[in-house]
Structures are given as C-alpha cells and as structure tokens.
Amino acid sequence: MSSTHQVVITQPDPESDDFEFAVTCPSINCSLWMRCKDCSHEPTEQETAASEYFAHDVDHSLIDGEWMTDTEQCAANATESGADGLSDLAHQFGPSTQQFDVDYWGDGVWDIIHVPSEVEK
Numbered sequence: 001m002s003s004t005h006q007v008v009i010t011q012p013d014p015e016s017d018d019f020e021f022a023v024t025c026p027s028i029n030c031s032l033w034m035r036c037k038d039c040s041h042e043p044t045e046q047e048t049a050a051s052e053y054f055a056h057d058v059d060h061s062l063i064d065g066e067w068m069t070d071t072e073q074c075a076a077n078a079t080e081s082g083a084d085g086l087s088d089l090a091h092q093f094g095p096s097t098q099q100f101d102v103d104y105w106g107d108g109v110w111d112i113i114h115v116p117s118e119v120e121k
C-alpha cells in the first residue's frame with residue numbers, strides 16, 4: 001500500500017535557513033505509536049505471543065519491546081526524525097512541492113523517503 005505524502009516547502013525568509021512545511025497526509029503507514037501510559041493491563045502469554053491486546057477501548061501492539069497505542073498523529077509531523085527528514089528534503093530541493101513516503105525504521109526512528117515526481121507525459 002502506498003503511503004505517499006505530499007509536502008509544500010516554503011521559505012518565508014530567503015536569507016534564513018528556516019523552511020515551513022505543509023504536509024498532506026494520507027494517514028497510511030505513518031501513524032505514530034507511543035507507549036501506553038495509562039495501562040494497568042498485564043498482557044497474558046497468549047497476548048504477548050500475538051504481540052497485541054485490546055484494553056481500555058484501545059488496540060495495543062508490542063513494538064520494540066514496548067506496548068504501544070496509536071496516537072493517530074502523522075510521524076512526519078510529530079517526530080524529530082520526521083522533522084529531520086523534511087528538513088533534508090528542504091535543503092535538497094528548496095522551496096517546492098515534493099512527495100515522500102513515511103516508513104518506520106525502528107527504535108523510534110522514522111524514515112522520510114523522497115519519491116521522485118513522475119515525469120509529465
């Protein structure tokens with residue numbers, strides 16, 4: 001499944017290196033999962049084996065050894081690694097519209113993968 005995002009990169013002040021990003025998010029494969037803070041649920045062996053359980057109306061998944069829940073925030077917007085990836089795009093291409101995929105690399109790090117725009121026919 002494609003998780004292609006679009007970002008409009010603008011540079012309000014050409015003298016500075018500050019870029020602004022307007023990300024269009026398809027909400028696919030990019031949702032940020034965070035360790036559940038309000039969990040008193042003790043996962044059973046079966047749940048641990050399946051790497052998931054359902055408690056207090058939320059799905060939990062075992063990711064990197066932590067029980068995580070979906071924050072429904074886009075990792076490109078909500079993480080430091082996402083911000084770094086966008087910043088790299090800005091420095092590479094300058095003010096422009098770019099497409100990228102978001103991929104979970106592991107260890108809390110997200111990859112922003114540039115998708116070259118298709119050649120116009």
Ligand SMILES: [Zn+2]
Nearest residue numbers: 036038039055
């Ligand atoms: Zn929980």
Ligand SMILES: [Zn+2]
Nearest residue numbers: 025027030074
């Ligand atoms: Zn997203």
